[in-house]
Amino acid sequence: MQKIGYIGLGIMGKSIARNILKSGFPIVVLDRNQAAVDELVNEGAQSALSPREVAKQVDVVFTNVPDSSDVEQVAIGENGIIEGVHEGLIFVDNSTIKPATERKIARILNNLGVMSLDAPVSGGDIGAKEGTLTIMIGGPTDALEKVMPVLSVIGKTITHIGDSGTGQIAKAANQLMVAAQMVALGELLILVQKSGADPRKVVQAINGGAAQCWALDVKPQRLFSGNRQPGFKSSLQAKDLNIVMETAREFGVPLPMTAVNAQLFNAMVAMGLGNLDNSAIVSIIEQLAGTDLQIQN
Numbered sequence: 001m002q003k004i005g006y007i008g009l010g011i012m013g014k015s016i017a018r019n020i021l022k023s024g025f026p027i028v029v030l031d032r033n034q035a036a037v038d039e040l041v042n043e044g045a046q047s048a049l050s051p052r053e054v055a056k057q058v059d060v061v062f063t064n065v066p067d068s069s070d071v072e073q074v075a076i077g078e079n080g081i082i083e084g085v086h087e088g089l090i091f092v093d094n095s096t097i098k099p100a101t102e103r104k105i106a107r108i109l110n111n112l113g114v115m116s117l118d119a120p121v122s123g124g125d126i127g128a129k130e131g132t133l134t135i136m137i138g139g140p141t142d143a144l145e146k147v148m149p150v151l152s153v154i155g156k157t158i159t160h161i162g163d164s165g166t167g168q169i170a171k172a173a174n175q176l177m178v179a180a181q182m183v184a185l186g187e188l189l190i191l192v193q194k195s196g197a198d199p200r201k202v203v204q205a206i207n208g209g210a211a212q213c214w215a216l217d218v219k220p221q222r223l224f225s226g227n228r229q230p231g232f233k234s235s236l237q238a239k240d241l242n243i244v245m246e247t248a249r250e251f252g253v254p255l256p257m258t259a260v261n262a263q264l265f266n267a268m269v270a271m272g273l274g275n276l277d278n279s280a281i282v283s284i285i286e287q288l289a290g291t292d293l294q295i296q297n
Contacts, residue, residue: 001026004025004060004061006027006028006029006030007065007081009030009031011128011230011231012064014031016064016133018040020150021040025153028046030048030051050080052081052082063091072105075093091105092117096120098246102118102164103164106118116164117143118164118165121135133155133157135151135154138162185216186283189220189293228279228283230278234275
């Protein structure tokens, strides 16, 4: 059985690593948050002190860290995965980063004989916990076939998009749509409430029609109960939208509505609300409308 390394034990990464461990794969974990490492070590994982040390011990090394510069540092920086390269090692990145950065890392590692996959995930904290994530893959088919037993533990929908970087392009498209849903959800809840209707009943009604979507399935009950804690942080949503806009500029694609949504999420971060859930973008709509969403007692 393959030995797995997992670097990055945030809200989603810790649950992903736990599912890999529970499925029987030996796993080595690493994170700046020692408490998260200790939690998994107590469940049977091993720990390491650096990405280099992780890579030296495993057959497949995963990363799941916040931004492009973080992946670059972990993968090809000093004391990084690149310094622990050995024959047969496969690199899999679950982070959401710039396609150009993913291609750069893949090219450098490939020159050393390491196959790389960009494998960003979608499905939030719930999907990570339940092992039902959507995984978008860019990279060589040979590498995908070798790591499919591990990916099948963490994801329900696994799609090979194409060459290196295309998984990140798919994730950018995903985040474009997710942001649009979150902003639309916030707008409709405040519109309905301020217009004199019950938002709960309206959500129930429209979620049985053409407006049905994942956001309406998952987020309203959290908001109605007053829970704005992150399944997916707004700061990461803002970061992802900035990646979308940068990619759009690179290829000359106008994205007028996404540009507005990016501004809203960047404003949320600037206001110190970046650690709240991305559905908490309703906070901005509340302020603009001069009202607060009613919550259940």
